[in-house]
Structures are given as C-alpha cells and as structure tokens.
Amino acid sequence: MSIEQDIKDLRDAVDLLKTNDLHTLSREVWQIKGGMAVLILLNLGILLKAFI
Numbered sequence: 001m002s003i004e005q006d007i008k009d010l011r012d013a014v015d016l017l018k019t020n021d022l023h024t025l026s027r028e029v030w031q032i033k034g035g036m037a038v039l040i041l042l043n044l045g046i047l048l049k050a051f052i
Helices: 003-019 022-051
Strands: none
16 A cells, blocks of 8 residues: 555545544544554564564
C-alpha cells in the first residue's frame, strides 16, 4: 500500500467522523490498523534478515 493511499484513507476517515458514521468508521480504522500492522511486520522481517 502506498503512502498516498494511506493519506486518502485517513481523509476518508476524517470525512466519516464529520458524518458520525461510527460503524463504517470503526471498520475503516481496523483496515488502516491492519495495513499498518502488515507494514510493521514486513519492516521487522527486513530488519531481521539484515542482522542474520
């Protein structure tokens, strides 16, 4: 996922906050957190390979 996509997702989340659509917002937040978790795991994997 690209940084531009992350920014777009965050803007969409802000728009949802303004409309108070909490169910959709919570789903969006979990998708963003899931994407961040994947990126963190990938980075950790790259770091581990660098040290081994």
